[in-house]
Amino acid sequence: MDTSTAASSEKRSLPWVAIGAIGAGLFGLGLAVGGYGAYVSVLIARGVSPDAAGFGMTLFLLGQFLAVVPAERLTRRASVERVAAVGLIVAGVGIALGAIVTLEVTYVSRLVLGLGQGTAFVAGMKYVGLRTSGADTATAQGMLGALFTLGLAVGLAVGPVAVPAVGPAIPAAAAAVVALAGGVLTGRLSSLTDAGGTTLRSYLEPFTSPAGLALGLANMATFGFLMVASTWYAEVLAGSSLPATAVLVGFALATVLGRGLGGWLSRAYGERATVAGTLLGLAVVLAGLAWAIGTDSAGGIAAGLVLTGFGFGIPFGPLFSLAFSELTDDPGVTLSGMLLVGNGGALAYPWLVGWLLAATGSYAAGFGAMGLTVGVIWLLWAWAIGR
Numbered sequence: 001m002d003t004s005t006a007a008s009s010e011k012r013s014l015p016w017v018a019i020g021a022i023g024a025g026l027f028g029l030g031l032a033v034g035g036y037g038a039y040v041s042v043l044i045a046r047g048v049s050p051d052a053a054g055f056g057m058t059l060f061l062l063g064q065f066l067a068v069v070p071a072e073r074l075t076r077r078a079s080v081e082r083v084a085a086v087g088l089i090v091a092g093v094g095i096a097l098g099a100i101v102t103l104e105v106t107y108v109s110r111l112v113l114g115l116g117q118g119t120a121f122v123a124g125m126k127y128v129g130l131r132t133s134g135a136d137t138a139t140a141q142g143m144l145g146a147l148f149t150l151g152l153a154v155g156l157a158v159g160p161v162a163v164p165a166v167g168p169a170i171p172a173a174a175a176a177v178v179a180l181a182g183g184v185l186t187g188r189l190s191s192l193t194d195a196g197g198t199t200l201r202s203y204l205e206p207f208t209s210p211a212g213l214a215l216g217l218a219n220m221a222t223f224g225f226l227m228v229a230s231t232w233y234a235e236v237l238a239g240s241s242l243p244a245t246a247v248l249v250g251f252a253l254a255t256v257l258g259r260g261l262g263g264w265l266s267r268a269y270g271e272r273a274t275v276a277g278t279l280l281g282l283a284v285v286l287a288g289l290a291w292a293i294g295t296d297s298a299g300g301i302a303a304g305l306v307l308t309g310f311g312f313g314i315p316f317g318p319l320f321s322l323a324f325s326e327l328t329d330d331p332g333v334t335l336s337g338m339l340l341v342g343n344g345g346a347l348a349y350p351w352l353v354g355w356l357l358a359a360t361g362s363y364a365a366g367f368g369a370m371g372l373t374v375g376v377i378w379l380l381w382a383w384a385i386g387r
Contacts, residue, residue: 063114
């Protein structure tokens with residue numbers, strides 16, 4: 001059976017096989033995204049300007065931005081698991097291309113990875129959503145997000161060690177194999193389709209209100225800026241007196257633990273207050289990180305890098321829970337719209353941090369700009385949602 005009736009008949013328990021298959025692919029994608037900072041360091045060491053090296057992550061975000069709506073619409077015409085499988089396989093090809101570390105190939109690699117990830121993420125989340133209901137949906141989708149974040153954390157912590165030790169090809173190949181295996185397994189899942197229809201306008205319509213825009217931009221400040229951080233943190237620590245691996249592991253653990261902490265804080269203080277408090281804290285920490293970099297405070301840099309992990313991780317669950325309950329009755333539209341605004345808003349920042357580094361000789365201006373942006377988003381949140 002491949003109809004919505006089949007989907008409803010299977011809404012009895014968590015679909016562990018589906019979570020394992022799709023989650024494995026997303027874990028591989030996370031490895032590649034988190035490990036990109038090590039490749040940025042290689043490019044810069046070969047004479048590539050920082051802004052040009054950082055532009056690879058901009059292309060990754062652009063790929064996701066371009067893919068999410070077409071992928072979501074495709075799930076209404078084709079089997080959802082096949083759309084997710086194609087996304088993982090395309091992403092795996094993009095990851096494999098990254099083994100060739102030239103600027104041109106890196107750009108193609110990141111763009112293809114972004115297109116694949118945008119497709120896989122939307123379809124994968126939608127697939128487990130069709131297989132579950134109620135609290136099980138949030139749990140299943142949260143597990144997929146956590147597996148991607150875990151992969152990103154591992155890539156971020158291991159990449160700067162693995163790439164210099166064994167070269168760029170082996171880490172890229174390992175991540176590609178995991179992503180491709182997840183794609184093959186996902187394609188073998190039981191078939192589901194979504195018969196619902198929608199219009200192109202509906203994807204952005206919820207975000208034309210102040211509250212909807214605040215939700216979308218808060219996703220930019222968390223998921224989008226997490227991508228920026230994963231691009232530059234390894235390079236920030238390169239050549240410093242700090243134990244780079246330990247700091248990156250601390251940041252990675254804070255990001256993963258922040259996902260769980262967000263759920264606990266939401267139950268204790270409410271979703272709106274959790275997001276508001278975290279956004280304000282993230283703005284302060286990013287500003288403090290910029291100050292620490294400007295004054296060459298090793299302790300301040302280490303603390304700032306680790307604390308931003310909590311700032312990026314804590315709001316993720318509460319944000320999407322609010323979006324699904326407040327914006328529209330169609331979860332596919334809500335998910336796609338949140339990714340559109342979040343990725344679109346963050347597009348310029350990987351390049352901007354590199355450009356400001358080239359212009360000023362310091363990362364202080366780039367992280368200061370990120371802190372100022374998060375502060376503005378917090379003000380919008382307080383006005384539009386905090387009331």
